[in-house]
Every structure is written in structure tokens, then in C-alpha cells.
Amino acid sequence: MSRDHVLYRDYTKRYPTITHGQGVYLYDDTGKRYIDACGGAVVVNVGHGRGEVAEAVAAQAKAVGYISSQRARTQIQIDLSERIAKHAPGDLSNVFFVSSGSEASESALKLARHHSLDKGRTEAYKVVSRWQSYHGNTIGAMSLGGRTGGRIRYTPLLIDFPHIVPPYCYRCPFGLTYPSCDLACARDLERTIRQTGANSITAFIAEPVIGATLGAAVPPDGYYQLVREICDKYDILFIADEVMAGMGRTGAWFSIEHWSVLPDIICFGKGISSGYTPLSGIIVSDRIVDLLIQKGGRFGHGHTHTANPVALAAGIAVLDILEREKLVERARTQGAYLMEKLQQLRERKHVGDVRGKGLMVGVEFVRDKRTKEPFPAEVHFTERVAQRGMEKGAFFLAGNGSVDGVLGDHI
Numbered sequence: 119m120s121r122d123h124v125l126y127r128d129y130t131k132r133y134p135t136i137t138h139g140q141g142v143y144l145y146d147d148t149g150k151r152y153i154d155a156c157g158g159a160v161v162v163n164v165g166h167g168r169g170e171v172a173e174a175v176a177a178q179a180k181a182v183g184y185i186s187s188q189r190a191r192t193q194i195q196i197d198l199s200e201r202i203a204k205h206a207p208g209d210l211s212n213v214f215f216v217s218s219g220s221e222a223s224e225s226a227l228k229l230a231r232h233h234s235l236d237k238g239r240t241e242a243y244k245v246v247s248r249w250q251s252y253h254g255n256t257i258g259a260m261s262l263g264g265r266t267g268g269r270i271r272y273t274p275l276l277i278d279f280p281h282i283v284p285p286y287c288y289r290c291p292f293g294l295t296y297p298s299c300d301l302a303c304a305r306d307l308e309r310t311i312r313q314t315g316a317n318s319i320t321a322f323i324a325e326p327v328i329g330a331t332l333g334a335a336v337p338p339d340g341y342y343q344l345v346r347e348i349c350d351k352y353d354i355l356f357i358a359d360e361v362m363a364g365m366g367r368t369g370a371w372f373s374i375e376h377w378s379v380l381p382d383i384i385c386f387g388k389g390i391s392s393g394y395t396p397l398s399g400i401i402v403s404d405r406i407v408d409l410l411i412q413k414g415g416r417f418g419h420g421h422t423h424t425a426n427p428v429a430l431a432a433g434i435a436v437l438d439i440l441e442r443e444k445l446v447e448r449a450r451t452q453g454a455y456l457m458e459k460l461q462q463l464r465e466r467k468h469v470g471d472v473r474g475k476g477l478m479v480g481v482e483f484v485r486d487k488r489t490k491e492p493f494p495a496e497v498h499f500t501e502r503v504a505q506r507g508m509e510k511g512a513f514f515l516a517g518n519g520s521v522d523g524v525l526g527d528h529i
Contacts, residue, residue, distance in 0.1 A: 121343060139166025144513070152508065156529075158516035160329065160362045160478065163389035164439045171394045172433040184301035187424040194430045194441070201437050202390075202401060205371040208380040209404040214417075215425040217396040219361035220254025222385040223323070226357045227258055227398050228319035228419050229383065233355065236413040242320040244359075246310055246323050250284045250331045252524060253323060253359055253385075265331045266523025278316045282306040285337035288471045288482065289490060289521060296338045303337075304344040311352050321383075322348075323356040326373040329362035332386055332520050333480025333528030334473055342379040355382040355406075362478070365389030366440055369450025369476030376475060382406060392436045395429040449476040469498075474518060482520060483527040492525040500527035 125132070134146040142165060144152045165169070178194065185192060199213035214229075216222055221486060234242035249252065249264035260269060261277035264284075269276060285292040285303040292302045311319055322345065328335040349356045358381035363373035367389055370376055374384070383406070386397025393447055410417060423429070440446060454475035463469045463481060470484035483499055486490045493499040495518070504516035520526030 125399075137316070141165045141167065141432040143405050149427075151511060153509075153512045155512050157225050158393055159511075159515060160367065161388040161393040163365055163367065164436055164443075164445065165393045168435075168439065169394070169395075170439070171432055172430045173391065174435035175395060176429055178244065179428050181427075183428050184426060185424075187420055192425070192427045192430070194427050194434060195425045198430050198433045198437070202386070205519045206384060206401045207372065207375055210381070210384055211404055212402040212407045214402065215397065215399040215430065216421055217398060217423050217426070217429065218254070219359075219385065219387040219398050220256040220259040221421060222361060222387050222400055223253040223259040223262060223359065224256055226321075226323065226359075226383045226420060227262065228354050229400065229402065229406070229417065230302070230357065233409065233421075234250060234320045236354075237407045239317070239320070239353075241317050242354075244279055244314065244318050244320060245390045246280050246282060246307065246314075246319060246354075247326075248284045248324055249281045250286065250328070251325060252329060252331045253283075253325075254361075263331075264523065266517045269523075276304055280310050280319075282310050284332060284335065285341050286328075286332060286335050286520075288335070288473070289336055297340075300339055301338070301344050304348070305343060306339045308351075310350045311348070311354070316352045316354075318456055319352065319354050321357050323357040323359055325359045325361075325363060327363040327368055327475050327478055329478070330515065330517050331523075333482055334475070334478045335520075336473055336475055336482070337377075339377070342374065342377040344372060357381060357383045357385065359385045359484075361385050361387040363475075364448035366449050367478045368474075369453055369475060371444065371446055373475065382456075390436060391429060391432040394436070395426075395432040396423075397426075397429040397433050421521050453477045453479070480517075480528050492521045493527055495524055500529060503527075503529060 123321040136144050136162050137147050138145050142154055154236055202213050203211040208419035215223055229399050247262045251264040253259045253262040257275050261279050264281050283303050284304050287296050294302055358374045360372050364386045374381055382403050384401040458470045468483050470490055474480055485493045498517040500518050504514045507514045514529040517528045518526055521526050
């Protein structure tokens with residue numbers, strides 16, 4: 119690739135120049151058409167080129183493009199909050215808007231600390247998360263994440279938060295088999311809380327369906343029920359990171375609903391605006407907000423583009439489409455069909471596992487199907503698969519590190 123003035127994420131790649139999109143397709147400046155099989159970074163939930171979303175964004179920009187959330191609010195902020203709360207489980211009915219998934223994770227982290235202080239738990243600030251997880255790329259969010267390969271360069275900058283093993287039945291960290299394992303992966307949370315000191319723990323954060331780092335790995339039944347019991351036992355919050363899996367991707371508005379478990383905070387993003395504008399946020403339980411108000415009513419947090427009205431306009435338009443076209447229900451039925459067809463890939467020599475929920479589906483590649491031996495990292499197997507897909511006209515989201523944070527390949 120010839121040098122221009124863009125600082126690229128990876129100079130070893132050749133990036134096509136995309137000019138426009140329509141539905142599931144993207145087109146580059148040579149006229150080549152690609153199937154966007156992953157919706158970008160699992161973002162585009164309603165398809166490309168939706169005129170009604172563009173029109174809503176333009177109309178809001180014409181009316182008022184920006185206000186500071188420190189001094190004013192907009193009706194669209196009130197309306198979208200109400201719409202999101204309607205789809206959220208239980209008493210999660212208070213919405214705080216930011217721009218990216220990383221900001222959503224950081225907002226949840228800070229609110230958890232704030233809540234601990236409100237309860238008089240002044241020593242509680244640590245958030246437990248899982249290895250082979252992803253919660254964003256800012257320093258706080260990366261501290262929560264558990265992808266070793268992504269963390270290693272920035273380790274001196276990261277907060278030393280505790281991590282537990284992931285619920286990854288295909289490669290059980292304990293070498294056990296469900297259900298005789300007695301959910302050892304969930305019980306690792308209680309072991310870590312005790313080892314770290316329960317008085318220092320404010321929350322546990324997890325992706326209900328594990329996204330980019332484990333290729334849509336689905337925890338076993340009973341996992342989140344036990345996690346909820348442990349969080350309640352030690353008076354810590356349960357944060358569900360739904361930035362990737364939420365907004366209908368798995369066939370439910372929020373993927374944690376598949377287990378009928380109620381978190382205290384939900385992080386959302388990506389699909390709420392379907393990528394038309396940067397938009398994310400957190401949904402918070404009444405219990406947390408009631409105490410916040412009782413203790414003075416100030417959450418000392420925010421960004422320049424908190425509740426940006428143009429971004430919110432995209433959110434309203436996308437929710438209209440999701441509801442009108444019943445896309446959440448369709449993700450459930452179409453996902454079942456997709457999973458049925460993808461099972462045929464298991465016959466392939468280097469396909470180790472096919473997994474997921476709804477339209478959030480992953481395929482893990484192995485060097486040896488019998489032993490589950492991964493390819494060496496230097497082979498860059500997944501990147502080669504993704505590159506081959508682009509040559510044939512399809513975009514896939516390539517991932518690695520599923521085995522130990524470094525080894526392991528999936529899409």
C-alpha cells in the first residue's frame with residue numbers, strides 16, 4: 119500500500135477503499151462487491167444504506183447538532199432512554215449515553231466504584247473480569263480485558279485487576295466435562311473474590327456471549343445463575359457487557375436474557391446505532407440510581423459527546439427498524455438456520471468447533487482436530503482465512519488468542 123497521510127492500524131494489510139454499501143453488501147472503488155458477513159466489527163444490525171437512518175441523522179443535525187449534557191438535555195435523549203429501558207430486563211431503566219464500547223466499560227467501572235462509596239464500602243474498587251475477554255481499548259477497559267496478546271505492550275499502564283478463567287467448554291481450563299464439572303469456571307469467581315479480598319471488590323464484568331476473543335463462546339446452563347448468587351453473596355455488582363451481543367444480535371434484546379439472570383448494569387453499543395453514528399452507553403438498575411440520588415445525586419463522569427443528539431437520532435431510527443421489521447425475532451430463527459448449515463463445516467480438517475447464539479456465531483480452527491492443537495501464532499491462520507475471504511468477496515471478523523490469549527484462531 120502506497121503511503122498517504124493516514125496512520126493505519128496495520129501496515130502489513132492491504133485495505134480496499136469502500137465507497138458505499140447496500141443491505142449486506144459493501145462496494146469498493148473498483149466496483150467489487152463484498153458480503154459484509156460480520157457487520158463490520160459486529161456492528162451493522164440493520165444493514166448498510168438505510169435511508170431512513172441517514173434522514174433522521176440529517177434532520178437532527180439541522181435542528182440542533184450538539185449540546186453539552188452538563189447544562190441541558192434534549193427530548194431525543196429522553197425518548198431514546200425510554201425506548202431502551204422498555205427492552206431492558208428487570209429494573210434496569212436508567213440510561214447514560216457515550217460514544218464507544220470502551221467508554222461504556224469505563225462508565226460502568228466508575229459507576230461501580232461510585233456505588234461502593236455510596237454504600238460506605240470505601241476499600242472496594244477492583245473489578246473482576248475473565249481471561250480471553252474484551253471490554254475495550256482504553257487503559258481502564260483494557261485492564262478489564264483478558265486478551266494477553268493485546269495487553270502485553272501496555273502492561274505497565276494497566277490496572278492490576280483480578281481475572282478468572284472463561285466458561286469455555288471446548289477447552290475447559292480445568293480439563294473437566296459439563297455437567298460433571300460442577301461449574302468450576304463459575305466457582306473460580308468465588309475463589310478469586312476470597313483470595314483477593316471481598317472488601318476490595320466492587321464488581322464482576324462479563325460478556326454473556328463471549329465475542330471477539332473467544333469467537334462467540336456460549337457458557338453452559340447454570341453458569342450465570344451461579345455467578346449472580348456469588349455476586350449477591352459478596353455484595354458486588356454484576357456488569358453484563360452487551361456491546362457486541364446486545365441489541366438483538368443473539369435473538370434476544372440482550373444476550374443475558376437467554377439465562378433469565380438480571381445484572382445490575384448493562385453496557386451496550388455497536389448495534390444501537392448500527393454504525394451510522396458512534397453511540398453506546400450503560401443501563402443501570404433503579405437500586406443503584408436511587409442510592410445515587412439519596413447520596414447527593416451527582417455522578418462525576420461524562421464526555422464531550424455524552425448524549426450527542428445526532429448520534430441519538432440514529433439510535434431512534436435503528437430501534438424503529440429493529441422493532442418494525444422484527445429483526446430480533448428473525449435473528450433467533452435465522453440464527454438457528456445458520457447454525458444448522460454451519461455444522462457441515464465440522465467435517466473440515468481444520469474446523470474444531472462451531473458455536474454461538476442467534477446471529478452471533480463463531481468457528482474455531484485447529485491444527486489437529488483430535489488433540490485440539492492450535493496453529494502456531496506465526497502461521498497467522500485466521501488472518502489468512504480472512505484475507506482469502508476478502509479475495510473471494512466476503513468480510514469476516516478475524517480473531518486469535520482463544521487458547522491462552524496468544525494461540526488460537528477463530529472467525
